[in-house]
Amino acid sequence: MRHQPFVADGPEVVLEADYVVVGTGAGGASAAVTLARGGARVLLVEAGPWRDPDDYAHSTYGTLRDMMDDWGATIAVGDALWPVVQARLVGGTTVINSAICVRTPGDVFAEWQRDHGVGPELADRMWRYQDQIETELCVEETAPPSLGRSNELALAGDRAGAFGGHVINRYAKGCLGSGQCLQGCRSLRKQSMNLNYIPEVVEKGGTVLSCAPAEKLLFEGRRAVGVTGHFVHPQSRKRGASFRARGRRGVILAASAVHTPLVLLRSGIRGPAVGAGFRSHPGTGVFGVYDEPVDMNRGVTQGWASTKYRSTPGFKMETLAIPMEMAISRLAGGGATLMERIAEFRHLAMWVHALRARSVGRVSRGLGGRPFIRYGLDARDMAAFRQGMYHVAQVHVAAGAKAVLPGVHGLPYKLLPDQIGLIADGPEDPRCYVAILSHLFGGATMGADPRRAVCDTRGRVYGHERLYVADASMFPDNIGVNPQHSIMSLAMCVAEDALGES
């Protein structure tokens, strides 16, 4: 069988393969394709439905409903409440991301080796897979005609202010600059996992079980032999028949940094490291106000980035065109004042920073089995967070913005170029900022010490056999760059090692 979607009722659906892979996002799809290329039969178990590009939503409303995990309502609870954004469909978050491709920086491996006992050979192995992925997924810079005004302005600001930026490399072939990456690319340019690795797994004899959130792992003694759960209808969210997916040679968990720890916890795997070590790159946008219309939703969603400040103070800067209806909700105020501000929309460009935060949180089971994420930024991270916003404002000013909108509670709505220093000295309280977490790490971290880690550096879960982790939850630290490339290549290493074991 190639695809088993939702089943409403009837007897339990039982499927078997060599490996069960839970989750079909960056990690799951990459692990699965590596197993399939190695000759194994793979059963992919995915919580969300299988939507082809013609099925993708257009609007933000439709995207939240059809593609996001729990309507995008997962929140990290710290001093502030910041949304945690990820997708729930075949292809995972790669369907709704911007497809930015960044190789894992060398210092990440040095840190992993020093602090977590990761072997020195991992860097070369991951970089080799990254070479391969770049070819297979057609990584290229967005061509100038598809950049759009917002990205062009950022490039101009970068040149003027020497911010060390560049046009972004993306998993997108011949991007048309439609600015729809966050709703899924309907023109098949963006290479999300549902367009390449997952079909390849199916061609090689694999099966996708969709609308099938894995609830618990199945064990025979210490050996993982599969997962069970109930189908969930993607529209009505009604629970359907039960399913049982069995893996003769092993089970690989790749349900994301939020959901992999939850599957472990629900299955009774409860050591202190399970759910611990949750990290992220919190980010927020700063708008520039320009004399000429920018029309930021025309042109590629993200076309410019700078990693100049990745090490110190520790953030990355990028352009980001979120859908208009989301962008205007970021403009402060209500009533007539808000409408006046919205009238300026065509002249706004939104650029963001993503912080390489040092703060650490925890994922646990909350009400109704939903994830409960305890996470907030400490004072040092908040200082770097403000620096990040200040630098984004500086790029706007260098690009010719006549004002910037910091979107910070307690600061004026609009700052003139000579006032942007107020952002660097802005409030220390995280509650004054509207940030989101979209790059997530940890929760089932790898490491050589079983007291501090859930799995070893080959993804094998301590205390169990044939149970592996292969997604962002393995990451023991924050990497400071867009993580998809690192997640995919690490998952491929885990899968290669798993094949070698059996």
Place this chain on the structure above:
Amino acid sequence: MCDLMPPSSTLPGLADTGIDTFLVRLQRETSGPTWLGLVLGAILYAVTPVATVGWPIPSFWLPASARALHAERAMSTRFYLLRQSLFLLKMYACMCWGQDTRVRQLLNVAPYPEDPGSFRQGVEQ
């Protein structure tokens, strides 16, 4: 909710963009916690004029000028949980308003066709 986005000289207000139909659909389709958050936000918005404009009556009974002032002040309240609840309300108001074809034309963004809401359903052998 409509107080948050009244019509202006150049733009239609939320009431002109099908908010009633939007809310009926949202209640039917969204998750319990999201709907609960919105209802809570709406209640808080209605009962807080006493704190923002000093009128001890619900927001929908306020005279026009006080209503406008309440909309402005409530959104920038210093009470974080209130601000977050109202932000959720505003986010969904903007979502409804911003998907309106006329609004999108005025702001020079491409119109949205209907969301298909479809997915692969049949067993594939």
